[in-house]
């Protein structure tokens with residue numbers, strides 16, 4: 001029976017009655033796709049091949065360092081039961097130019113954005129010209145190797161093993177080091193200081209059981225992330241996914257200043273000033289959703305995710321323009337059209353850059369970094385066009401979404417911001433206050449690429 005990607009129920013990955021194709025899919029799928037892999041420490045190697053045959057040997061040589069999605073899920077279960085540590089994550093993606101260098105045709109790949117490559121999508125995405133990207137990213141990138149684990153030592157050791165396999169004809173074009181950032185409570189945050197990575201599409205029965213939702217259903221069918229690997233021996237059971245990788249630099253000082261300016265403009269004082277930043281993000285720094293609370297709930301544990309905007313039609317609680325409402329309208333519009341369109345992607349990014357200040361505290365903007373820190377944004381998609389690009393272009397960069405006058409996404413919106421935006425007069429008040437200038441752009445794309453994460457069966461076949 002072919003793998004049922006459109007299955008309306010979550011996958012019981014360990015069920016004994018699972019059909020042979022689905023079992024084979026799990027044994028050949030890379031980890032970190034269906035379930036996030038720990039990657040507190042992350043090494044990202046962006047590689048250029050000089051010779052196709054050498055490139056193939058290198059990729060084949062990585063297989064013993066890799067594990068399957070099933071192995072990862074088993075390791076996660078063991079860790080949850082006994083705290084037994086798992087093995088490092090090694091993931092591999094190949095760009096369109098990479099496949100061509102290896103001597104493959106990309107004709108059978110379904111995604112046109114992938115077949116263009118990120119550099120040629122800059123107009124769609126409002127990205128800076130390639131000449132303004134960081135120098136290494138202007139070059140051809142053929143593959144990415146992701147190495148992640150909970151601690152530094154296994155990542156460093158695995159990185160050495162990967163580099164030892166690299167043929168003389170290949171080069172590391174660019175390298176990034178991701179490092180989890182945590183707040184005082186130990187929750188993962190991004191550089192503006194907000195808890196990140198909370199809201200994700202869930203695909204597996206055990207994930208969904210752990211997060212029952214009455215207002216928001218986090219379950220999504222496998223078709224959101226999986227596609228046949230067209231170059232694998234048996235594409236119908238050997239699956240992969242498209243990866244968008246973008247280095248997004250964050251000007252923390254400018255964002256913190258925008259929060260202060262908005263708080264002043266809205267007349268917020270004392271502890272209420274935190275509302276300004278929450279209106280830009282849609283959550284308070286500790287993750288409390290603005291849709292549910294007008295103040296940060298005491299400790300943010302557990303970070304709530306069971307909400308929709310259906311009962312906040314005027315943006316009285318969570319402004320339409322906030323980052324999380326722009327990037328996930330949560331089935332609130334047109335009977336949940338965006339769920340049918342399949343926009344939700346699996347985000348798997350990691351923060352980069354070190355800093356000496358405490359990102360979560362109230363220290364003034366002038367003490368914050370203006371660059372050198374940010375997010376290595378990564379997300380898995382079954383269609384880069386219908387998911388990542390659609391979110392960035394049609395929602396975040398579109399000042400008219402979901403309604404005229406909404407403004408750009410204040411976190412990631414790209415492009416000129418002429419119009420003004422309004423915010424509720426008070427939390428829960430449908431009346432909008434005086435129009436305010438939009439927050440300036442504080443996130444800058446520094447380089448990246450689109451990749452396909454092939455099946456292990458493909459890598460073994462090289």
Ligand code: HEM
Nearest residue numbers: 190194195196197198199248324327328375391392412443
């Ligand atoms: C959620 C920050 C880039 C899409 C979030 C959250 C934060 C955040 C703090 C709330 C945590 C959560 O609900 O999981 C950032 C920062 C970015 C960035 C600082 C860049 C430096 C992006 C990009 C996209 C994106 C490039 C897609 C084009 C989303 C989505 C959610 C989210 C879909 C979940 C919304 C929901 O389901 O409620 N982001 N983000 N983000 N972000 Fe971003």
